[in-house]
Amino acid sequence: VQLQASGGGLVQAGGSLRLSCAASGRTLSNYGMGWFRQAPGKAREFVAAITRRSSGGGTSYADSVKGRFTISRDNAKNTVYLQMNSLKDEDTAVYYCAADRVRVGVIRRDPNAYEYWGQGTLVTVSS
Numbered sequence: 001v002q003l004q005a006s007g008g009g010l011v012q013a014g015g016s017l018r019l020s021c022a023a024s025g026r027t028l029s030n031y032g033m034g035w036f037r038q039a040p041g042k043a044r045e046f047v048a049a050i051t052r053r054s055s056g057g058g059t060s061y062a063d064s065v066k067g068r069f070t071i072s073r074d075n076a077k078n079t080v081y082l083q084m085n086s087l088k089d090e091d092t093a094v095y096y097c098a099a100d101r102v103r104v105g106v107i108r109r110d111p112n113a114y115e116y117w118g119q120g121t122l123v124t125v126s127s
Helices: none
Strands: 002-006 009-012 017-024 032-038 045-050 059-061 069-074 079-084 093-100 121-126
Touching (some): 017 032, 032 069, 045 069, 045 079
Parallel strands (some): 009 121
Antiparallel strands (some): 017 079, 069 079
């Protein structure tokens, strides 16, 4: 599956962005999906993930983004989203979406579990 992330940009602190991850090649409904990020000089870290189910799917968030970010998916559009609100300087990073061929109902936070990765989209938050 090929993943294409988009929606990044420059935003002021306190603002919002919505990232999209569009898939081609295979249907996303077969995959758990995750968002990760990597800031300059830092390791890639988990941001959010969602199970394979399209409705009522389970989600998981890093503590640093809980209550501010929302992951969702539209399997009909083969797209996963990350709505980011109340952005902070420390959210500045390249954001990656990834696909995990995991069984239904399971969420994994380890990036090594994810088989397919998008190219990344840069989010810059200015104060």
